Amino acid sequence: MKFPFKVNNKSKDLELLPNETLLHVLRNNDFTEVKCGCNEGECGSCTVLLDGKPVNSCQVLAMSVQEKEITTVKGIGTLYTPHFLQKSFVEAGADQCGFCSPGMVLASYSLLKENPKPTRKEILTALDGNLCRCTGYVKIVDAVEMTAQKLQTNNLEME
Amino acid sequence: MFKYVNQPIEKIDGLALVTGEEKYTDDFSFNNMLYVSVLHSGYAYAKIIDIDDSEARTMHGVVEILSYKNVNRILYTTAGQGYPEPSPYDTLLFGKTMRFVGDNVCAVAAESKEIADEALKKIKVTYKELKPILNLEKSEGSSIIIHKDDGAFPKIPVFYDAKKNIASKVEANVGDFDSAFKKSSRKIELDFYCSYGSHCAIEPHASVSYLDVRGRLVIISTTQVPFHVRRIVSHVAEIPVSKIRVIKPRLGGGFGGKQEILLEPIVALMTWRTKRPAKLVYSRREVFKSTRCRHEYQTKVSVGYEADGKINALHLDALENAGGYGSHALTVLANAGSKTLPLLNKIENLRFTGMGVYTNLPVGGAYRGYGATESYPAYAQAIDMVCEDCGLDIVEYYKKWCIKSGETSAIFQALGEGKEGVAMTIGSTSLVECLDEGAKLSDWYEKRKLYGPNSDFNKGKRLKRGIGMVAMMQGSAIPEIDMASAYIKMNDDGSFNLNVGATDLGTGSDTVLAQIASEVLDTPVESFIVYSSDTDFTPFDTGAYASSTTYLSGQAVRKCVEEIKKQILKVGAEMLSLSVDEVELNDSRVTAKENIKEEVSFADICQYSLYQKNQFQIQATASHISPKSPPPFAVHFIEIEVDTFTGIIKVLNYTATVDCGTPINPVTAEGQVEGAIVNGLSYALFENYYFSPHGKMLNDTFGKYGVYTAFDIPPMKVKLIKSYEETGPYGAKSISEININGALPGIANAFYNATGKRLHSGPFAPEYVLKVLSEK
Ligand code: FES
Numbered sequence: 001m002k003f004p005f006k007v008n009n010k011s012k013d014l015e016l017l018p019n020e021t022l023l024h025v026l027r028n029n030d031f032t033e034v035k036c037g038c039n040e041g042e043c044g045s046c047t048v049l050l051d052g053k054p055v056n057s058c059q060v061l062a063m064s065v066q067e068k069e070i071t072t073v074k075g076i077g078t079l080y081t082p083h084f085l086q087k088s089f090v091e092a093g094a095d096q097c098g099f100c101s102p103g104m105v106l107a108s109y110s111l112l113k114e115n116p117k118p119t120r121k122e123i124l125t126a127l128d129g130n131l132c133r134c135t136g137y138v139k140i141v142d143a144v145e146m147t148a149q150k151l152q153t154n155n156l157e158m159e
Numbered sequence: 160m161f162k163y164v165n166q167p168i169e170k171i172d173g174l175a176l177v178t179g180e181e182k183y184t185d186d187f188s189f190n191n192m193l194y195v196s197v198l199h200s201g202y203a204y205a206k207i208i209d210i211d212d213s214e215a216r217t218m219h220g221v222v223e224i225l226s227y228k229n230v231n232r233i234l235y236t237t238a239g240q241g242y243p244e245p246s247p248y249d250t251l252l253f254g255k256t257m258r259f260v261g262d263n264v265c266a267v268a269a270e271s272k273e274i275a276d277e278a279l280k281k282i283k284v285t286y287k288e289l290k291p292i293l294n295l296e297k298s299e300g301s302s303i304i305i306h307k308d309d310g311a312f313p314k315i316p317v318f319y320d321a322k323k324n325i326a327s328k329v330e331a332n333v334g335d336f337d338s339a340f341k342k343s344s345r346k347i348e349l350d351f352y353c354s355y356g357s358h359c360a361i362e363p364h365a366s367v368s369y370l371d372v373r374g375r376l377v378i379i380s381t382t383q384v385p386f387h388v389r390r391i392v393s394h395v396a397e398i399p400v401s402k403i404r405v406i407k408p409r410l411g412g413g414f415g416g417k418q419e420i421l422l423e424p425i426v427a428l429m430t431w432r433t434k435r436p437a438k439l440v441y442s443r444r445e446v447f448k449s450t451r452c453r454h455e456y457q458t459k460v461s462v463g464y465e466a467d468g469k470i471n472a473l474h475l476d477a478l479e480n481a482g483g484y485g486s487h488a489l490t491v492l493a494n495a496g497s498k499t500l501p502l503l504n505k506i507e508n509l510r511f512t513g514m515g516v517y518t519n520l521p522v523g524g525a526y527r528g529y530g531a532t533e534s535y536p537a538y539a540q541a542i543d544m545v546c547e548d549c550g551l552d553i554v555e556y557y558k559k560w561c562i563k564s565g566e567t568s569a570i571f572q573a574l575g576e577g578k579e580g581v582a583m584t585i586g587s588t589s590l591v592e593c594l595d596e597g598a599k600l601s602d603w604y605e606k607r608k609l610y611g612p613n614s615d616f617n618k619g620k621r622l623k624r625g626i627g628m629v630a631m632m633q634g635s636a637i638p639e640i641d642m643a644s645a646y647i648k649m650n651d652d653g654s655f656n657l658n659v660g661a662t663d664l665g666t667g668s669d670t671v672l673a674q675i676a677s678e679v680l681d682t683p684v685e686s687f688i689v690y691s692s693d694t695d696f697t698p699f700d701t702g703a704y705a706s707s708t709t710y711l712s713g714q715a716v717r718k719c720v721e722e723i724k725k726q727i728l729k730v731g732a733e734m735l736s737l738s739v740d741e742v743e744l745n746d747s748r749v750t751a752k753e754n755i756k757e758e759v760s761f762a763d764i765c766q767y768s769l770y771q772k773n774q775f776q777i778q779a780t781a782s783h784i785s786p787k788s789p790p791p792f793a794v795h796f797i798e799i800e801v802d803t804f805t806g807i808i809k810v811l812n813y814t815a816t817v818d819c820g821t822p823i824n825p826v827t828a829e830g831q832v833e834g835a836i837v838n839g840l841s842y843a844l845f846e847n848y849y850f851s852p853h854g855k856m857l858n859d860t861f862g863k864y865g866v867y868t869a870f871d872i873p874p875m876k877v878k879l880i881k882s883y884e885e886t887g888p889y890g891a892k893s894i895s896e897i898n899i900n901g902a903l904p905g906i907a908n909a910f911y912n913a914t915g916k917r918l919h920s921g922p923f924a925p926e927y928v929l930k931v932l933s934e935k
């Protein structure tokens with residue numbers, strides 16, 4: 001069955017079964033940038049934004065969010081038009097295996113949108129739901145700080 | 160001075176990773192694909208009397224079921240190691256005996272994952288439950304035999320005694336420990352227990368397979384060892400190597416957990432039999448229970464020494480829990496000795512004894528640190544005790560007694576991987592500088608003065624503080640066993656294809672290898688199109704393990720590019736009508752030494768060589784093995800606060816100084832250090848496997864298992880202190896593993912400094928800490 005959804009600012013008909021989670025539906029419809037590390041709401045690799053708020057898509061029934069704006073990491077920026085937040089991740093070396101990166105980028109994005117000048121502690125709290133086994137988090141936090149700095153020096157807003 | 164090496168170059172796959180463009184195994188799907196689910200044993204030890212899959216087979220959408228009934232009985236080891244493997248051949252893809260909760264019973268392939276899962280429930284398995292061994296200390300010589308009459312055998316001539324449940328045994332002696340120990344005026348003994356641990360790569364294990372247009376089997380897999388996958392699948396699934404292609408796409412972390420051949424033979428057989436694509440992705444729970452983990456260890460150190468601190472004799476004994484199968488049981492054990500004992504090489508009488516035993520608990524395997532993580536807690540606490548007893552500063556002690564450049568240790572030769580080791584003299588080391596610099600960065604001397612169990616700072620206080628340290632070594636590749644190779648060809652525009660068997664599992668090795676190539680040719684990293692790894696298109700490499708990629712694969716790349724350089728210079732000289740001696744490389748050009756304005760670009764050179772005169776393809780391949788395994792060194796200083804009411808240990812500051820030779824990429828190298836430290840901390844303070852009385856792991860989710868999150872990390876200072884390793888590419892050694900080893904011993908020594916008590920068992924969870932504090 002196909003149902004209309006709004007993903008990354010576009011309307012899209014997604015193939016799904018009524019009891020499927022948003023994670024499965026997105027992945028089955030080629031949004032493979034949304035990753036599955038546990039399927040139990042404990043790692044954050046499946047993070048997407050629903051109306052701008054980060055959620056674990058493995059814990060959400062797809063049918064329940066038909067009305068909402070869904071944003072995956074590609075909705076923030078793509079390989080061809082990367083967001084400066086994504087560029088900061090690469091500059092800071094926050095990208096090791098990259099499996100946690102889509103979720104980390106989205107969690108950081110939503111933090112910076114709400115709070116463009118977060119303290120280190122606020123960053124750590126915001127990323128608490130996203131596991132990374134490679135980086136030890138240090139360079140991910142650096143990347144968020146670097147982005148906050150870019151926002152300030154260039155008088156930018158997150159978008 | 161280097162131009163591309165030792166520079167913080169951004170990862171070449173970075174943007175694709177952070178925009179979600181890169182593809183991991185589970186991101187590949189194919190038309191008409193089958194979904195595979197595996198039934199795992201719920202018993203720790205049982206015989207299967209019968210499997211009745213008749214009902215499942217008639218279910219709509221079920222296509223194939225594999226079990227001992229229709230899969231040939233072929234013994235192998237799941238360990239992805241060099242051939243012949245040092246791990247015993249004691250495993251069947253589907254056998255009749257279940258040896259741990261999580262062992263493979265059978266597998267179903269169906270039109271959807273839901274149908275496959277449903278079918279598993281319809282399969283009736285009749286078990287005869289057997290009494291299991293669930294305690295490593297009770298295994299050796301038990302009347303319960305775990306591999307009884309199943310034909311398990313060692314593939315290489317090593318000690319192996321399945322009748323006594325002994326999966327591996329290692330012994331090495333230097334000098335005469337017994338008499339030197341006896342004669343020593345002071346003696347200490349210390350034991351330490353290391354718990355199970357899971358790698359927790361965030362990407363779970365997955366494999367997808369399909370047949371290509373010529374009927375060859377293609378396997379895409381989450382593997383650190385594509386070439387070992389090809390060889391082992393060929394053996395187990397009885398498909399010729401020539402018919403198998405293994406592709407490693409992006410990998411979501413490995414840490415040793417993906418050095419194991421587990422899912423690949425299952426999808427391979429499904430595809431081979433049904434001629435349809437097949438995909439198997441493990442759930443997180445399956446990864447915890449059914450794949451591989453850090454071995455459980457009980458170690459003991461005995462030291463005989465004198466009042467001035469001189470150690471006469473040191474004995475390290477290790478008892479290892481292999482679990483149900485002996486994957487890496489021998490080599491992890493050997494490394495528990497070979498990666499610690501050479502550090503204080505002036506000890507004349509050394510003894511290492513180790514035994515790996517089978518139990519009916521989860522199976523150990525390769526895990527970052529590989530034995531050293533398990534042996535440093537006892538070893539480094541013992542050194543701390545000697546210094547404490549003799550009133551010596553431990554930093555100065557390490558400086559005095561540690562191995563130096565030009566020196567050796569008899570252990571290098573005495574302890575190999577299933578055979579004699581390789582004698583080696585230390586070339587590069589900045590260990591002494593690491594000790595000094597780490598002491599400075601961590602305010603070691605001030606804090607040692609301030610803290611101490613009887614200090615004013617701590618006495619009678621609820622919150623006690625301490626600082627501890629540990630010095631460590633590891634290796635870089637397995638000498639004279641591991642082999643790496645590279646292939647390079649030049650393209651019309653002066654770019655190059657760099658094809659390597661080396662397996663980037665998230666470490667950034669594709670970038671590091673490109674940097675090495677750039678340095679040789681004086682051309683930017685962007686000129687290299689790096690492809691890794693694919694058994695059809697990249698030359699052989701043993702894989703990403705044993706801290707080998709930068710050191711070994713890097714040197715293969717360097718050799719290969721040196722060859723390309725010769726060819727480029729030759730063509731360039733011909734084009735400039737000069738001799739090869741009269742030209743040099745200069746920023747992606749060949750120029751005349753005498754006159755830099757006489758130049759030809761790489762693009763012109765390649766076009767000339769492809770289209771104009773004396774045409775040939777500028778290309779080369781090279782292989783590399785190493786006669787030695789130069790150790791990287793690291794020193795960790797850890798400052799903690801112990802809450803004596805709750806038993807919670809809080810890490811206040813973590814300082815690491817590291818000698819990895821030349822860091823080819825300082826940012827990715829630092830990332831390796833930070834990641835390893837945090838994994839080590841998480842293991843030291845939280846991570847463990849909790850079992851039911853029947854041997855079932857109870858905490859098989861991220862939440863219950865307790866991986867460190869961003870919120871848990873302490874302030875960290877990491878400093879790389881260069882040395883230059885002549886045998887490595889541009890002076891590089893390894894860095895990926897060593898820094899996971901510091902947290903347990905460093906915290907234990909800090910704990911002693913705070914409380915005057917010794918810790919003997921990891922993880923240092925609050926209940927255990929309280930127990931230790933309450934002991935008289
Ligand atoms: S996959 Fe959703 S939280 Fe882990």
Ligand code: FES
Pocket residue numbers: 094095096097098099100101131132133134135361411412665
């Ligand atoms: S970069 Fe690998 S899990 Fe975060």
